């Protein structure tokens with residue numbers, strides 16, 4: 001009997017931030033930009049409450065969470081779509097809008113998932129150059145062709161930690177052909193306090209050709225529960241809803257996320273912690289001659305060109321000490337690592353071990 005042949009999908013496999021090194025669980029995991037302080041206690045409480053009722057399916061429309069989000073951000077609940085992580089929103093967008101022969105533009109150093117789902121949908125991915133690890137709107141516009149269907153970008157960006165100003169975002173939208181969909185990923189927007197910055201959601205609330213995405217995996221500390229969401233025009237959101245798998249967000253995830261949204265004081269605690277350590281780590285790395293651009297997120301991209309130990313060796317040595325960070329090879333950034341800001345004791349341990357490895 002002949003087995004059915006799987007489709008020959010030519011897309012790289014997503015390599016997640018590691019949790020294990022040589023089969024041992026890392027003591028300190030700074031590889032996936034998860035929250036340092038974890039979820040709000042209110043979210044945990046809801047999770048435990050829901051555990052009494054795991055026999056029930058979730059509400060497939062996530063009505064309560066969408067209402068909570070619409071109240072919090074003063075947006076239309078009918079224009080919100082929930083996903084099993086924001087990953088799923090990118091997947092739905094690609095499935096919905098792309099076909100073979102289409103082109104998608106992403107910044108050269110950007111979240112790998114955009115290119116994976118684009119390729120899975122048969123599109124060709126075109127890479128726009130960055131300036132000093134910052135998204136270049138000018139280069140994105142240069143790369144537009146007749147075949148361009150979608151432009152993806154995260155603001156601030158992963159893995160570089162930099163952001164582009166509101167003015168530039170608006171300029172990009174203005175200059176892009178109106179039938180090109182712009183996707184602005186707000187995954188880390190909460191950490192940016194600069195006056196010239198504005199989240200995608202706020203900048204483009206009523207644009208018909210922009211979709212904004214947000215996640216509960218970063219500042220909300222709920223990565224393990226898999227919840228994210230997208231916001232767009234009624235037409236786009238209803239197109240995405242047509243192919244959304246039913247029950248794609250679990251009951252515990254829906255309830256925990258709803259509680260997390262309401263706990264602003266917990267969020268502020270996480271923001272203050274990250275922004276304080278961002279400055280400290282920047283200064284510490286500088287002293288060690290490890291270069292890093294200014295980051296506006298909960299991670300730093302660090303380069304080893306000016307020290308004797310290269311990034312591959314530093315990665316291994318840190319892993320041996322039980323500290324996992326992220327290699328940048330798949331992102332194509334040479335001799336660099338991306339390090340998530342952890343708890344105070346984790347960060348202190350990281351500095352100590354890094355000094356030891358560099359012998360400084």
Ligand SMILES: Cc1ncc(COP(=O)(O)O)c(C=O)c1O
Pocket residue numbers: 032033084085086087088111154157158185187214215216217223226227228
């Ligand atoms: C820019 C960006 N967007 C989205 C995500 C993924 O979020 P989720 O866990 O909601 O799928 C990540 C995670 O690393 C990210 O860096």
